[in-house]
Amino acid sequence: MLKFIGGVAAGVVLTGALGYGMADKLMFNETMSPFGVEETVARIQHNIQAAGNGWTLSGLRNPARAVQADGGNTLPVMMVEACSTKYSKPILNEDSVRFLSILMPCKISVYKKNDGKVYIGTMNAGLMGKMFGPLVGEVMGQVAADQKKFLEMDPKKPAPPMIVPKAGGEGGGSGGGGGSNC
């Protein structure tokens, strides 16, 4: 009996440790971009606009600018924000999961690292959605499918212009309105 309890306990501890160690890689994805920061952002923005399902751009943030304003340096980071009421509405209408508004709008981060290469950071919407029951799981599953489309980039297509929100956007703080309906 003691051996059984010990084995179960050891299994729980091992699983927990494994989960703890792998949580970051499970929850978030990081992929390398073949383009520069601005071109990567621009291609994602245009993919979002072409994705359908009600997706619109809701902002473009540049947190590096806030660091510069404070007298310091950080490598470029830009966050593309997108929203679709098709997906946000059912979650916002359900009180038990309304707190997930904290994850809205959908964010995709584009940044440079010290190796000089550009990376794209995204949340693993599909996996995270499954943690919050069937409604959120289904919605986030669809978001995850669309998110894949956002990141499809064809080098043969010319670089599109980056869409900089007009009202206060691309600043260190405000995301600015990019015609978002969220």
Place this chain on the structure above:
Amino acid sequence: MRKLFATVALLAAQALPCAWAATDPAPAPGPAPAAKPASKSTADHTKFKELQQAFKSGPEVTKACLACHTEAGKQITHTKHWTWEWMNPENKQVLGKKHVVNNFCTAVPSNYEFCTACHVGYGWKDANFDFKNETNVDCLVCHDTTGGYKKLPGLAGHPAYKEMEFPPKSGKMVKPADLAKVAQNVGPTSRATCGACHFLGGGGDAVKHGDLDTSLKNPGKYLDVHMDAKGLNFTCAACHATQGHNIPGSRYTPTAADKEAAHMRGKKDDTNAATCQSCHGQKPHKATGVRAKLNEHTDKLACQTCHIPQYARAQPTKMSWDWSTAGKLKDGKPFTVKDSGGHDAYDSKKGDFRYESHVIPEYVWLNGKVKYTLLGDPVNENGVTKINEFFGSPDDGASRIWPVKVFRGKQPYDLESKSLLVPHTAAGYGVRDDTAFWQNFQWEGALQAGAEAAGRPFGGKFGFVATEMTWPITHMVAPKEDALTCTQCHSKSGRLQNVKGIYLPGRDANPWLDLLGGLAALGTLLGVIAHGALRIYMNRKAG
């Protein structure tokens, strides 16, 4: 379990620093307008009768300047800023803008009227310019404090003397410079006056250097701790301390390793005043703790290597230029294409470009010796031709590891002589020139005209060769908190992964040494276990 996970993830997300999540802070209320501070100069140029006249040209202003500053003209005419010519005493190469070829706009010959907008003189429109005439010296371009003096490309170093459309056919009008006002308000050089040329080198803002662009006119502390407009606010001359109009600091013979102590006022010192060491000395870090270790790096590293972690931190710099694609037309007309950030990606006049910001430098050994590929020198048809080659090694005692910008491109060369060619690109303002590439987009005529102006043969057949030009990075010094950390170099894929000739802990390993160390550690562990086991065994046996 899943909910626990999600909650942890969300809490973690919440805990992330979110400086960007807040809206931009409201600007602090500015100070009340202050009265104009008293000038520190001992002369008020508005009171000088020589300057109270309606000047019609730049040389007229210069005559007035030289009436008091009797030696200034002579001093200037002996500088590289005037002659655009300098002989490297080590290898006897004749350099200077008049002679070198680069992989930006390439070369001056045949393009004088355009390029000499950045000459400290008036009237250099062809090879017959009179370099002895002191009244051709342009005092105002360096000493203007009004911001109202601008030399336009195509006017052979002159500013606009009448209202004119510039660029031609652009519909934009440029007003003439108020020469009397500018002359009466001369003062020390500034970042703006030096930057009028040095920020715009290579044909535009942030094109050439990577560590010099118009963002340094009014930089924040993050961009350059010395030039920080709200802090130390150094002018260029604060480091490039000038004597008799001779400005120290040259990329033709860069000071790779300054082994002198910090300069002392009053003490005669002919060494380069523009090095870091000339102020900070040889042991710039505090001599305690880990910082003391940093002082031991100064015999191998240039200060810039750690203290300029990236260049072009305020705006992108041009990284490549492919002349071979220039000349495409749409409906018979030249066109431009912008990249995603709004910078030129293609221009019919110049070809393809690539811009990048926050560029991680490349790192090379440099001992201060540089050799240029000049007109007539052979190119490497099957590889990359180095426009300038930096020399250095870890063993010569004179080299340091330097951060550099390597500018890559393709440019025309003569298939017969196998040497670089000069394209005749620009003509004088309003001049119709059928051989100028930027007017007719025909390479043959442009290269023939360029070769004639440069006194070089041209066989009529040309190709495009890959070239590299290397630029030392020395401006845009970041705050010390943003200097490179140890592991950014001391790691296998760190900044210095391609620098050869030194053993770098963390990057390099000796497999035999690693094996010996591993065996020693394993042996120690086994010894401890065996010893412990023996003690336990003996103890039980005895008990």
